[in-house]
Amino acid sequence: MMLVDSHCHLDFPDLAGDLESVMALMRENQVTHALCVSVTLEDFPKVLAIAEKYPHVFASVGVHPDYEGVTDATPEALMRLAHHAKVVAVGETGLDYYRIKGDLEWQRERFRNHIRAARLCGKPLIIHTREAAQDTVRIMREEGADNAGGVMHCFTETWEVAKSALDLGFYISFSGIVTFKNALALKEVAKKVPLERMLIETDSPYLAPAPFRGKMNQPGLVKYVAAEIARLRNQSMDQIAEATTGNFFKLFNVKKDISHAIT
Ligand SMILES: [Zn+2]
Numbered sequence: 001m002m003l004v005d006s007h008c009h010l011d012f013p014d015l016a017g018d019l020e021s022v023m024a025l026m027r028e029n030q031v032t033h034a035l036c037v038s039v040t041l042e043d044f045p046k047v048l049a050i051a052e053k054y055p056h057v058f059a060s061v062g063v064h065p066d067y068e069g070v071t072d073a074t075p076e077a078l079m080r081l082a083h084h085a086k087v088v089a090v091g092e093t094g095l096d097y098y099r100i101k102g103d104l105e106w107q108r109e110r111f112r113n114h115i116r117a118a119r120l121c122g123k124p125l126i127i128h129t130r131e132a133a134q135d136t137v138r139i140m141r142e143e144g145a146d147n148a149g150g151v152m153h154c155f156t157e158t159w160e161v162a163k164s165a166l167d168l169g170f171y172i173s174f175s176g177i178v179t180f181k182n183a184l185a186l187k188e189v190a191k192k193v194p195l196e197r198m199l200i201e202t203d204s205p206y207l208a209p210a211p212f213r214g215k216m217n218q219p220g221l222v223k224y225v226a227a228e229i230a231r232l233r234n235q236s237m238d239q240i241a242e243a244t245t246g247n248f249f250k251l252f253n254v255k256k257d258i259s260h261a262i263t
């Protein structure tokens with residue numbers, strides 16, 4: 001069995017401080033690869049350094065919507081940074097009307113620039129959306145995000161939103177939230193999303209899945225996300241692992257090179 005964590009933040013201090021034990025748990029839980037996602041250009045060199053050091057870790061480049069007052073980038077600048085063999089995606093980008101309030105035109109403009117960058121460099125988008133689904137989907141349509149493709153990460157929205165994203169050719173990624181007892185509506189969405197368009201992630205160090213809720217999360221725990229989805233869909237862990245891992249390599253255009261897997 002091979003599992004992939006499609007979204008984590010290994011450069012954040014909680015994880016960066018002890019990467020060797022993070023890698024050890026990945027190995028133990030058969031999590032063979034991870035995608036370390038960028039949130040600011042200031043921290044991008046750290047993300048890239050981790051991806052360069054570990055053959056089984058990939059990187060993205062982008063500026064997260066929750067970071068106000070950090071360096072913004074033109075589509076051309078993002079495209080230049082994305083031009084690296086280990087950088088497989090643009091993001092995370094999107095809209096967050098929960099964490100940040102006020103006039104958020106800067107967030108929407110930043111999101112548009114990321115979609116333009118993804119189209120320019122031909123790499124998929126990693127999209128974050130929170131309490132902003134309508135505007136997120138509207139801007140995806142307006143900017144032709146379907147030409148780049150990508151994933152709606154840490155999905156917590158309704159089936160209608162999932163359907164809109166699927167119609168644009170996007171994948172849906174589930175995090176530890178799907179394991180939470182009270183996430184009943186999300187569990188229903190996880191039953192309906194076609195397996196060939198599904199990814200799994202931790203978004204670590206946040207959102208540890210049950211039974212580790214509230215503790216520090218890490219890529220090795222993506223196994224518990226896969227287990228819950230298998231349970232919900234009456235499928236085997238192997239089926240969920242094979243599909244989501246295959247989807248990861250396909251979406252991010254990574255050659256399925258087992259020699260680079262951590263084992
Ligand atoms: Zn996010």
Ligand SMILES: [Zn+2]
Binds near residue numbers: 007008009037092203
């Ligand atoms: Zn994230």
